[in-house]
Amino acid sequence: MEKHSIEFTKEGCVLVSDEANLLDASLAAGIPLYHVCGGKGKCSTCRVLVHEGANYLTPPTEREEALRQRMHFPPDVRLACQTCATGGPVRLSRILRDESDMGLYVGPFAGSSTQQIGEERDLVLLFLDIRNFTPFIERHLAFDVIHIVRKLFTIFQELIEGHDGRIIETAGDGIYAAFGFDAERPAAATAAVRASRAMLDELVKLNESYFRVHFNHRVEIGIGIHLGRVIMGSIRIAGSDRLLVMGYPVNIAARLQDATKTVDNDLLVSAELYGYLDPSVYAGAATTVALKGVGGDFQVVPLGTPYSDRSPM
Ligand code: FES
Structure with missing residues (x-):
C-alpha cells in the first residue's frame, strides 16, 4: 500500500495511504478535524482549504459535489472525508479550528450559502457621499432629511444594480458599492463609471425638478472609484x-471620494482604473493628489464636472 505525505500548514505532515481519506488519516495522526456527520459528506465541518497540489487529490465524490453546489464552496475548498491523496505535494489548512469557529459555519450564525469562506477577488470599489449635507440636516425636519436620503439611495441602488454592481454598505449619507463579481477588470471598471455617470445625470434632473422646487436646495455628491485585489466573505x-x-484598495477608493472636493470634480477615478477604460469614450487628463494615509502623490483622473462650474441657485 502506497503512502503519500500531505502537509497541514499549522500542524505539519501526515502520511496518507491511497486507501484512506484525508479525514481518517488526519485523525489517526492526531489532527483534530471536525467531522460532525461522521465522515458521510453531509455536514461540511471537515472542510480544508487546499493551497497547493489540488491536482494530486481525487475528484469530488457525488456527495461532496452535492454539498459543494448547495453551499457554493470556492474551488480550493474540499471535504476531507471525501478526498484521498493520489501522490505528489499537497499543502492545506483546516478551516474550522475550534468550537467558536463551528458557530461561524454551522448553526444560526452561519451564512446560508455563498462566500462563507473568504476569498481573494479583483473588484472595482466605488464610494459615494452626499456633499455638505450637515447644513441641510440642521435646517430641515427629520422627515425631510430621511425622505431625501431614501429617494436618492433608492435611485442610486437601482442604477448600481442595473450596472451589475452591489451595495456593500451604507453609512449615514454615504454608499459603498463594488463591481466585477462576474466580470473582468475592463468591463467592471466601465460598469462602475457608467453607473456613476448615470447617478450624476439623475441628480442633475432631480435637483432641477424636485430638490430646488421643494427644498430650495441643490444636492451634491462626490464619487471615488478604484480597483484591486480585495478579500471578500460573508458574515451573518x-x-x-x-x-x-476589505483591503487596501477599498481605503484608496474611500480616499478618492474624499478628494473629489480638493480636485473640484464630482467623479474621481484612480489612473490605474482609468487604464481599463476606453479613452475614446471617457476622455480625461491625469493629475496628482495627496491622499490621506496613502504615501506620496497619487495619480487620478477626474471624469465628472467641477463643483465650481455650478450656476448659483
Ligand atoms: S465529516 Fe461531515 S462532511 Fe466530512
Missing part, C-alpha cells in the same frame, strides 16, 4: 447574510 448579522469586502 441579525439573521441575514452581509457581504464583506
Whole structure:
C-alpha cells in the first residue's frame, strides 16, 4: 500500500495511504478535524482549504459535489472525508479550528450559502457621499432629511444594480458599492463609471425638478472609484447574510471620494482604473493628489464636472 505525505500548514505532515481519506488519516495522526456527520459528506465541518497540489487529490465524490453546489464552496475548498491523496505535494489548512469557529459555519450564525469562506477577488470599489449635507440636516425636519436620503439611495441602488454592481454598505449619507463579481477588470471598471455617470445625470434632473422646487436646495455628491485585489466573505448579522469586502484598495477608493472636493470634480477615478477604460469614450487628463494615509502623490483622473462650474441657485 502506497503512502503519500500531505502537509497541514499549522500542524505539519501526515502520511496518507491511497486507501484512506484525508479525514481518517488526519485523525489517526492526531489532527483534530471536525467531522460532525461522521465522515458521510453531509455536514461540511471537515472542510480544508487546499493551497497547493489540488491536482494530486481525487475528484469530488457525488456527495461532496452535492454539498459543494448547495453551499457554493470556492474551488480550493474540499471535504476531507471525501478526498484521498493520489501522490505528489499537497499543502492545506483546516478551516474550522475550534468550537467558536463551528458557530461561524454551522448553526444560526452561519451564512446560508455563498462566500462563507473568504476569498481573494479583483473588484472595482466605488464610494459615494452626499456633499455638505450637515447644513441641510440642521435646517430641515427629520422627515425631510430621511425622505431625501431614501429617494436618492433608492435611485442610486437601482442604477448600481442595473450596472451589475452591489451595495456593500451604507453609512449615514454615504454608499459603498463594488463591481466585477462576474466580470473582468475592463468591463467592471466601465460598469462602475457608467453607473456613476448615470447617478450624476439623475441628480442633475432631480435637483432641477424636485430638490430646488421643494427644498430650495441643490444636492451634491462626490464619487471615488478604484480597483484591486480585495478579500471578500460573508458574515451573518441579525439573521441575514452581509457581504464583506476589505483591503487596501477599498481605503484608496474611500480616499478618492474624499478628494473629489480638493480636485473640484464630482467623479474621481484612480489612473490605474482609468487604464481599463476606453479613452475614446471617457476622455480625461491625469493629475496628482495627496491622499490621506496613502504615501506620496497619487495619480487620478477626474471624469465628472467641477463643483465650481455650478450656476448659483
Ligand atoms: S465529516 Fe461531515 S462532511 Fe466530512
